[in-house]
Amino acid sequence: xxxxxxxxxxxxxxxxxxxxxxxxxxxxxxxxxxxxxxxxxxxxxxxxxxxxxxxxxxxxxxxxxxxxxxxxxxxxxxxxxxxxxxxxxxxxxxxxxxxxxxxxxxxx
Amino acid sequence: xxxxxxxxxxxxxxxxxxxxxxxxxxxxxxxxxxxxxxxxxxxxxxxxxxxxxxxxxxxxxxxxxxxxxxxxxxxxxxxxxxxxxxxxxxxxxxxxxxxxxxxxxxxxxxxxxxxxxxxxxxxxxxxxxxxxxxxxxxxxxxxxxxxxxxxxxxxxxxxxxxxxxxxxxxxxxxxxxxxxxxxxxxxxxxxxxxxxxxxxxxxxxxxxxxxxxxxxxxxxxxxxxxxxxxxxxxxxxxxxxxxxxxxxxxxxxxxxxxxxxxxxxxxxxxxxxxxxxxxxxxxxxxxxxxxxxxxxxxxxxxxxxxxxxxxxxxxxxxxxxxxxxxxxxxxxxxxxxxxxxxxxxxxxxxxxxxxxxxxxxxxxxxxxxxxxxxxxxxxxx
Numbered sequence: 504x505x506x507x508x509x510x511x512x513x514x515x516x517x518x519x520x521x522x523x524x525x526x527x528x529x530x531x532x533x534x535x536x537x538x539x540x541x542x543x544x545x546x547x548x549x550x551x552x553x554x555x556x557x558x559x560x561x562x563x564x565x566x567x568x569x570x571x572x573x574x575x576x577x578x579x580x581x582x583x584x585x586x587x588x589x590x591x592x593x594x595x596x597x598x599x600x601x602x603x604x605x606x607x608x609x610x611x
Numbered sequence: 612x613x614x615x616x617x618x619x620x621x622x623x624x625x626x627x628x629x630x631x632x633x634x635x636x637x638x639x640x641x642x643x644x645x646x647x648x649x650x651x652x653x654x655x656x657x658x659x660x661x662x663x664x665x666x667x668x669x670x671x672x673x674x675x676x677x678x679x680x681x682x683x684x685x686x687x688x689x690x691x692x693x694x695x696x697x698x699x700x701x702x703x704x705x706x707x708x709x710x711x712x713x714x715x716x717x718x719x720x721x722x723x724x725x726x727x728x729x730x731x732x733x734x735x736x737x738x739x740x741x742x743x744x745x746x747x748x749x750x751x752x753x754x755x756x757x758x759x760x761x762x763x764x765x766x767x768x769x770x771x772x773x774x775x776x777x778x779x780x781x782x783x784x785x786x787x788x789x790x791x792x793x794x795x796x797x798x799x800x801x802x803x804x805x806x807x808x809x810x811x812x813x814x815x816x817x818x819x820x821x822x823x824x825x826x827x828x829x830x831x832x833x834x835x836x837x838x839x840x841x842x843x844x845x846x847x848x849x850x851x852x853x854x855x856x857x858x859x860x861x862x863x864x865x866x867x868x869x870x871x872x873x874x875x876x877x878x879x880x881x882x883x884x885x886x887x888x889x890x891x892x893x894x895x896x897x898x899x900x901x902x903x904x905x906x907x908x909x910x911x912x913x914x915x916x917x918x919x920x921x922x923x924x925x926x927x928x929x930x931x932x933x934x935x936x937x938x939x940x941x942x943x944x945x946x947x948x949x950x951x952x953x954x955x956x957x958x959x960x961x962x963x964x965x966x967x968x969x970x971x972x973x974x975x976x977x978x979x980x981x982x983x984x985x986x987x988x989x990x991x992x
Contacts, residue, residue, distance in 0.1 A: 548754060549752075549753075549754040551753075600700055600702065603700060603702065603703065604702055607702070607703070607706055611706070611710065
């Protein structure tokens with residue numbers, strides 16, 4: 504029982520933190536805010552084209568909103584429940600491949 | 612992974628320099644063992660005492676199994692060998708095989724795709740492990756396939772136009788297996804395909820219906836194809852074969868008999884490259900030659916040449932391994948090169964002429980590529 508309440512409380516905390524962070528008011532997803540290092544760039548290359556297009560649209564829209572010093576109307580904010588990680592699993596795979604490569608280079 | 616055409620015969624230099632004085636190896640006849648596993652996998656093993664072990668896995672996944680809407684799939688499949696699979700990444704496959712000095716190739720023809728690994732015996736275990744990882748659970752990650760495209764394009768563009776001509780004649784005759792799943796035999800119709808590519812030469816393949824690989828006629832036709840001629844036998848020498856004599860003195864040209872046998876049908880004929888202006892006379896002469904019986908002497912020469920070809924190709928372990936795999940998939944059994952040589956010896960002149968006259972009763976197929984301005988159409992032959 505105690506365990507369950509902890510989980511619920513943690514989820515609520517996450518949601519509160521998510522809304523506090525603010526990028527959802529620009530209509531961005533969590534993965535849109537990743538810093539584009541080499542791993543992320545490689546992962547982006549592996550995404551299907553339409554997913555990249557959607558991401559670019561969200562980013563351009565966010566930049567536009569930021570320039571105009573405004574945010575989206577509240578019903579268009581990204582909801583915590585709808586924020587799927589579309590890029591992170593691929594980035595993790597890229598990092599794993601890179602580590603495998605580095606490991607090999609170190610040993611041979 | 613690597614293209615066979617680019618392989619440098621490095622070992623030739625090493626052996627000719629370093630080991631020129633090696634003691635002769637005692638000759639023993641290679642033993643061939645075959646069996647069929649409960650899951651219908653055909654296994655053939657040939658122990659020829661070589662320190663290098665080669666293992667070929669062949670699948671019935673050649674171009675004739677391509678659906679009509681996905682033409683070229685067999686090329687992509689072959690070229691994708693060595694890319695990431697569920698068990699291992701492309702990087703690890705490459706590095707591990709390099710580390711043990713193994714060589715991995717994937718090649719394909721109209722019926723099969725072959726994956727071959729060769730390694731020295733002490734490294735065989737790792738090599739087999741990685742061969743297994745390469746052929747099973749391939750993932751075909753879209754970005755890896757896209758990255759692979761330029762290599763595949765180069766691979767196909769590097770095909771000589773003579774091959775294109777043969778392929779065109781070939782594609783007439785082998786209909787796709789996917790559509791005719793009901794019937795076991797392929798019907799031969801004959802016909803013509805032309806691919807205008809420009810240039811100074813016309814490359815033409817003329818063919819008649821051959822024999823499937825499982826029956827003795829295929830061997831007789833292979834003899835006949837060699838008997839028709841295979842270019843000059845001395846470098847820069849005169850070409851004295853029947854097909855060269857039939858074409859006559861038209862300036863530089865190349866012509867050779869060819870015979871291909873598949874599981875249910877075959878193709879037998881001549882492929883020639885001639886200057887575009889002489890194409891008309893040359894193609895007509897060759898078509899005429901195909902209808903006529905060969906002399907006994909030519910057949911005898913053909914038998915000797917084919918025997919040498921079979922035995923010489925068996926010296927190259929990779930092509931031997933692939934040939935054993937193909938034989939198994941075609942006929943359900945495999946023969947050692949020596950057995951095939953013996954069978955060639957046993958063929959009589961009559962067998963060969965009989966097979967040729969059988970073939971000449973079928974309609975002509977013709978595939979042509981290059982400058983086709985003066986190449987006659989198949990109904991004119």
